[in-house]
Amino acid sequence: MNYIDLLRESEDLVTLGMSACQGCAAEMCLRRVLQVAGRNTIMTIPPGCMAGAGVVGWNFDNGLKVPVHIPLLDNTASFLSGVSNMYQRKNRQDVNIIAFAGDGATADCGFQSLSGAAERAEKFLYICYDNEGYMNTGFQRSSTSSKGSKTSTTPVGIKGGGKSQNQKYMPLIMAMHNAEYVATASPSNMKDLVEKVTKGIEASKRGFAYIHIFSPCPTGWGHDTNLSIDIAKKAVKSNFFPLFEVDRGNWKLLDNKNPIPVSEWILRLKKFSHLSDNDIIAIQDLADKRMELLRKLSS
Amino acid sequence: MDKKNKIVAISGNKSAAIGAALSKPDLIAAYPITPQSSVVEALADMIANGEIDSTMVHVESEHSAMSVVQGATVAGGRTFTATSAQGLALMFEPYFRMSTLRLPMVMAIATREMTSPETVWSGQQDAVTVRDAGWIQVFAENNQEILDMVIQGYKLAEHKAVLLPVNVCYDGFYLSHLTERVEIPSQELADEFLGSYSCNHVTLDPDKPMAVDPLTSSEILWRYRKSHLEAMQNALEIIDEVDIEFDKVFGRKYGGAIDTYKIDDAELVIVTMGATTGTARVAVDKARDMGYKIGLLKVRFLRPFPSQRIKEVLNGKKAYAVIDKSVSFGWNTGVLYNEIKSAVSDLDRAITSMPAIGGLGGADISVDMLLDCIKKLDEESKNYNGQLATYWFE
Numbered sequence: 024m025n026y027i028d029l030l031r032e033s034e035d036l037v038t039l040g041m042s043a044c045q046g047c048a049a050e051m052c053l054r055r056v057l058q059v060a061g062r063n064t065i066m067t068i069p070p071g072c073m074a075g076a077g078v079v080g081w082n083f084d085n086g087l088k089v090p091v092h093i094p095l096l097d098n099t100a101s102f103l104s105g106v107s108n109m110y111q112r113k114n115r116q117d118v119n120i121i122a123f124a125g126d127g128a129t130a131d132c133g134f135q136s137l138s139g140a141a142e143r144a145e146k147f148l149y150i151c152y153d154n155e156g157y158m159n160t161g162f163q164r165s166s167t168s169s170k171g172s173k174t175s176t177t178p179v180g181i182k183g184g185g186k187s188q189n190q191k192y193m194p195l196i197m198a199m200h201n202a203e204y205v206a207t208a209s210p211s212n213m214k215d216l217v218e219k220v221t222k223g224i225e226a227s228k229r230g231f232a233y234i235h236i237f238s239p240c241p242t243g244w245g246h247d248t249n250l251s252i253d254i255a256k257k258a259v260k261s262n263f264f265p266l267f268e269v270d271r272g273n274w275k276l277l278d279n280k281n282p283i284p285v286s287e288w289i290l291r292l293k294k295f296s297h298l299s300d301n302d303i304i305a306i307q308d309l310a311d312k313r314m315e316l317l318r319k320l321s322s
Numbered sequence: 323m324d325k326k327n328k329i330v331a332i333s334g335n336k337s338a339a340i341g342a343a344l345s346k347p348d349l350i351a352a353y354p355i356t357p358q359s360s361v362v363e364a365l366a367d368m369i370a371n372g373e374i375d376s377t378m379v380h381v382e383s384e385h386s387a388m389s390v391v392q393g394a395t396v397a398g399g400r401t402f403t404a405t406s407a408q409g410l411a412l413m414f415e416p417y418f419r420m421s422t423l424r425l426p427m428v429m430a431i432a433t434r435e436m437t438s439p440e441t442v443w444s445g446q447q448d449a450v451t452v453r454d455a456g457w458i459q460v461f462a463e464n465n466q467e468i469l470d471m472v473i474q475g476y477k478l479a480e481h482k483a484v485l486l487p488v489n490v491c492y493d494g495f496y497l498s499h500l501t502e503r504v505e506i507p508s509q510e511l512a513d514e515f516l517g518s519y520s521c522n523h524v525t526l527d528p529d530k531p532m533a534v535d536p537l538t539s540s541e542i543l544w545r546y547r548k549s550h551l552e553a554m555q556n557a558l559e560i561i562d563e564v565d566i567e568f569d570k571v572f573g574r575k576y577g578g579a580i581d582t583y584k585i586d587d588a589e590l591v592i593v594t595m596g597a598t599t600g601t602a603r604v605a606v607d608k609a610r611d612m613g614y615k616i617g618l619l620k621v622r623f624l625r626p627f628p629s630q631r632i633k634e635v636l637n638g639k640k641a642y643a644v645i646d647k648s649v650s651f652g653w654n655t656g657v658l659y660n661e662i663k664s665a666v667s668d669l670d671r672a673i674t675s676m677p678a679i680g681g682l683g684g685a686d687i688s689v690d691m692l693l694d695c696i697k698k699l700d701e702e703s704k705n706y707n708g709q710l711a712t713y714w715f716e
Contacts, residue, residue, distance in 0.1 A: 062528060062531070063528045064528060065526045065527075065528065074537075077537070079533050079535075079536045079537065080533030080536025080537070081536055081537050081539075082536065082537075082538055082539055082542055083542075084533075084536070085531070085532060085533040085536070086533060086536065087531075087533070088531060089528060089531050090525075090526040090527060090528055090530070090531045090532055090533075090534065091526075091533050091534070092396065092526055092533070092534040092535060093535055093536065093537075094389070095389070095415055095416060095419065097385070097415070098385065098386065098389035098392075098415070098416055101381060101385070101386035101389035101390050101393070102389045102390070102392055102393040102396075102416075103393055104379055104381075104386070104389075104390045104393060105349065105351070105379070105389065105390035105391055105392060105393025105394035105395070105396070105397065105399075105401075106393040106394065106396060106397045106526060107393075108349055108377050108379060108390070108393075108394055108397075109348060109349060109377075109393070109394045109397030109398060109399040110397060111377075112348055112349070112377055112399065113397075113398070118528055135382060135383060135385075135386070136382070136383075136385065136386045136389065138382070139381060139382030139383070139386055142382070143379065143380065
């Protein structure tokens with residue numbers, strides 16, 4: 024089905040009364056993911072922006088129209104390993120088992136259990152919405168925060184210039200786990216995102232699937248709330264966030280031979296507003312080199 | 323199927339594994355740690371040989387072991403795992419959540435000293451340190467009791483009035499690696515006792531969509547805690563019921579939450595928990611030969627704590643000593659001592675008591691050492707009424 028028809032015809036399974044920030048890309052992605060997955064789904068959403076915004080629930084009220092649990096910040100993948108194994112035993116492989124986790128729960132304290140589940144080829148789909156920090160607790164640095172990011176734990180001052188290290192690049196780390204399916208996706212490329220979630224769910228019936236979503240955060244990154252999609256689009260177009268997939272070992276890269284400079288979008292974010300020309304050149308260099316590596320892997 | 327019991331000589335770890343196997347868990351998650359490792363090795367062998375039909379998940383840590391069994395239990399399965407010391411400490415986060423989500427399961431703990439100093443040997447510091455994490459904790463005296471309590475554990479954990487996870491604790495090395503005579507019941511009897519598993523707790527299932535554990539405000543949260551405390555108190559009765567029912571099927575019983583030995587006419591009492599109990603039975607016999615009017619109180623369940631029964635047993639006694647294989651930092655005693663003292667605190671007449679600490683980091687507590695402790699208790703209680711100085715087994 025055409026992705027527009029699919030999104031038009033499928034029901035929104037997320038509560039209307041959630042309290043995500045205006046312009047939140049993660050909220051939109053969660054709604055789309057569940058539209059693709061449908062009601063025959065078990066969701067886990069660990070502590071983070073989405074859980075904080077109430078999509079698990081509050082007191083006796085549910086935040087989703089599918090069964091949902093808030094696991095611990097660091098055990099989403101191991102918890103789902105148990106759920107998935109039981110559903111395999113019960114011959115209910117039709118049930119979609121999905122994690123929707125932030126970058127802290129994925130790349131930091133949840134990384135060990137995620138790596139373990141991927142290595143064991145556990146049958147579920149793990150989606151990381153990467154807004155480059157602990158945005159729900161007040162914009163603290165995470166291992167996926169880009170170099171130079173001003174966060175509440177890497178502030179800018181006389182001695183501080185934001186985060187001083189490069190980000191951990193999760194998509195390639197997960198690709199090296201020999202998973203059934205690994206992909207990057209962006210809310211700016213919705214057709215691509217819907218297709219990848221569809222493939223990821225299919226792959227999760229055979230083994231482990233992982234999708235890494237670039238998720239602009241107006242509140243934490245400091246940009247106008249109407250610019251989230253535009254920023255996501257420019258992150259892709261500047262090759263800062265390349266879109267690729269590894270489907271059963273087959274690499275496919277959305278190559279972009281004429282990228283726009285990263286300065287076209289990072290200068291619009293308050294978190295990068297203190298950067299010098301040299302800092303921006305370093306980010307451009309990192310993006311170029313990452314793209315070059317992905318080209319080699321995909322060729 | 324053969325209804326007859328099989329008599330074998332096996333280790334405590336093997337006993338735990340066989341107890342688990344007879345309970346037919348859907349899923350076992352395992353991570354190796356001394357002295358527990360051979361529990362899950364034995365279960366892996368049984369799966370490899372087609373003797374049991376459980377799914378085993380080879381996790382990368384104990385944190386994940388507890389998380390995997392949590393997920394599998396929420397998905398409606400019966401689960402098992404085992405751990406010791408640092409492994410238990412690592413899994414504390416999902417461990418606390420297992421009980422507060424009211425999910426029944428059984429986890430064996432081959433108890434071990436906690437690091438530091440760096441150690442891998444016996445002690446009870448690991449299990450007693452997590453006594454307030456909402457789990458039921460039973461301590462076994464011998465390998466037969468380990469096997470039997472794993473099976474009883476599922477009956478207790480899954481009881482509708484309880485719905486709490488159960489730790490079957492037994493002294494690392496002293497039982498985990500000790501070979502003893504054990505009667506293995508037939509699968510038929512185990513099936514008869516446990517019945518088929520029925521899931522009476524929260525589940526994640528698209529056929530019954532619900533949010534499991536959403537954010538919960540304080541006006542609701544306290545009710546969860548109150549209900550959890552009530553379930554613990556219910557368990558005190560169910561422990562006795564399960565013990566009687568077990569006796570009917572298997573012909574063995576343990577006395578419920580506590581056991582006693584030569585207690586009726588005793589003036590002095592030693593209190594033990596775990597493998598030291600066996601040694602203490604011999605020490606009591608010898609001390610009686612020497613003229614001491616001594617008896618034994620064996621604490622089987624640390625949680626829920628059988629304070630009423632303990633109070634009844636100790637009421638009117640002259641003095642007691644509590645043998646702890648752990649310490650309670652800040653109290654200058656062991657953990658069990660404080661529990662016992664709390665239980666008897668509202669008796670009309672205070673009983674002289676002596677905290678005794680030993681068996682730390684794999685140290686022996688011999689019959690002679692217990693006899694020395696009994697002599698000390700006898701001497702000191704003649705001249706002093708109250709809490710005696712802490713006695714260290716050296």
